[in-house]
Amino acid sequence: MSGQSSKRLHSSEPQESVKRPNQEQDSQPVPQLEKAQELFRRERKSKLYNKLLDLIRRRASPQESQACYSSIFKELAQIIVGRDDIPVPPSASHLWTFLNLCNPNLEREEWEFSMEALIKYIKTEDEKKPTLQTPASKSEPAIKESVKTAWKTAYVGNAHELLKGAMNAMYQNSFEKPYANFCAIIQGSGTGKSRLVDKVADSVFMIPMVLRPTGDRSGFPQGDMANGQPLLRFFCTKTTKETSELHVQRRYLLFLLKIIAFVDNWINLWKRSGLGIERVAADWKEYLGPPLSPERLKMYTTAIDPSPLRGFEDISDERVEFDHLRNRGSLILATTSKLMADVNSSEDIH
Numbered sequence: 609m610s611g612q613s614s615k616r617l618h619s620s621e622p623q624e625s626v627k628r629p630n631q632e633q634d635s636q637p638v639p640q641l642e643k644a645q646e647l648f649r650r651e652r653k654s655k656l657y658n659k660l661l662d663l664i665r666r667r668a669s670p671q672e673s674q675a676c677y678s679s680i681f682k683e684l685a686q687i688i689v690g691r692d693d694i695p696v697p698p699s700a701s702h703l704w705t706f707l708n709l710c711n712p713n714l715e716r717e718e719w720e721f722s723m724e725a726l727i728k729y730i731k732t733e734d735e736k737k738p739t740l741q742t743p744a745s746k747s748e749p750a751i752k753e754s755v756k757t758a759w760k761t762a763y764v765g766n767a768h769e770l771l772k773g774a775m776n777a778m779y780q781n782s783f784e785k786p787y788a789n790f791c792a793i794i795q796g797s798g799t800g801k802s803r804l805v806d807k808v809a810d811s812v813f814m815i816p817m818v819l820r821p822t823g824d825r826s827g828f829p830q831g832d833m834a835n836g837q838p839l840l841r842f843f844c845t846k847t848t849k850e851t852s853e854l855h856v857q858r859r860y861l862l863f864l865l866k867i868i869a870f871v872d873n874w875i876n877l878w879k880r881s882g883l884g885i886e887r888v889a890a891d892w893k894e895y896l897g898p899p900l901s902p903e904r905l906k907m908y909t910t911a912i913d914p915s916p917l918r919g920f921e922d923i924s925d926e927r928v929e930f931d932h933l934r935n936r937g938s939l940i941l942a943t944t945s946k947l948m949a950d951v952n953s954s955e956d957i958h
Contacts, residue, residue: 660710684726778791819839855924861937862916
């Protein structure tokens with residue numbers, strides 16, 4: 609365990625609140641340690657402890673382990689230093705720390721010791737990389753609780769049905785015209801575009817991807833993460849002599865193939881479960897969860913991993929024609945689509 613110290617934290621002695629420039633404090637500030645305790649109490653109910661224990665027993669990869677505790681770590685970092693872009697700590701030194709913090713039977717002193725180690729890591733990284741800091745400002749207001757709450761209320765109107773109809777019509781007509789299958793929803797900020805697409809996902813099998821910068825404090829939902837970094841960064845790699853346009857194409861193809869493989873695995877498990885096909889889209893949406901949920905983090909962390917996928921070991925070999933790789937990828941997609949053949953009659957797949 610990293611960051612050991614002889615000093616202990618006690619909830620009866622509130623820790624000094626860290627205040628950033630332009631960051632407002634609560635009118636009735638709550639000690640950081642109490643907030644952290646509440647955070648981990650909540651996670652115990654979500655069975656995070658069992659998930660972490662399973663990772664240790666399976667000797668899971670560092671990427672999978674970090675993806676599991678990335679969400680709670682970022683929330684903790686926000687509490688401690690007011691930012692959520694601190695690098696996720698490596699599992700080799702911190703997996704057991706998170707396991708201890710989620711253990712409901714751990715002695716209080718041991719819990720506080722583990723918490724101190726994590727807080728020390730957060731503060732050290734905060735001081736090490738101050739340029740990553742993106743505090744909320746008057747021009748970039750923090751996400752309002754009312755916005756978050758609105759996502760949990762019943763959807764009003766039938767805009768989602770109109771969008772589904774438009775998508776199906778465009779998809780059917782696309783075979784007759786030289787256009788790609790994509791549709792842009794252009795509207796002002798905060799008008800419900802993301803909520804609309806989220807509602808469509810209740811009945812349309814969808815792979816959601818939120819590419820939002822870490823510094824965007826006003827938008828909701830927050831951006832997807834992968835391996836402790838904003839997923840957006842994966843798509844912002846500048847082309848150089850070492851990363852030619854062709855190399856970037858192959859990188860994106862590998863990303864898509866790994867997502868398809870992830871979906872394919874879930875579909876196989878879902879079909880064996882014997883659940884009714886009428887809820888497949890909703891079940892997938894629930895399984896994946898919102899940004900920073902464990903399974904969603906796992907999917908995108910796996911997708912950006914540069915290690916080759918089975919059957920595509922030559923994907924980085926630029927002597928292999930890209931069209932050849934793409935055709936092989938189409939075969940995988942066709943196989944996945946075939947698994948969903950019996951679902952097409954009652955669900956829309958996109």
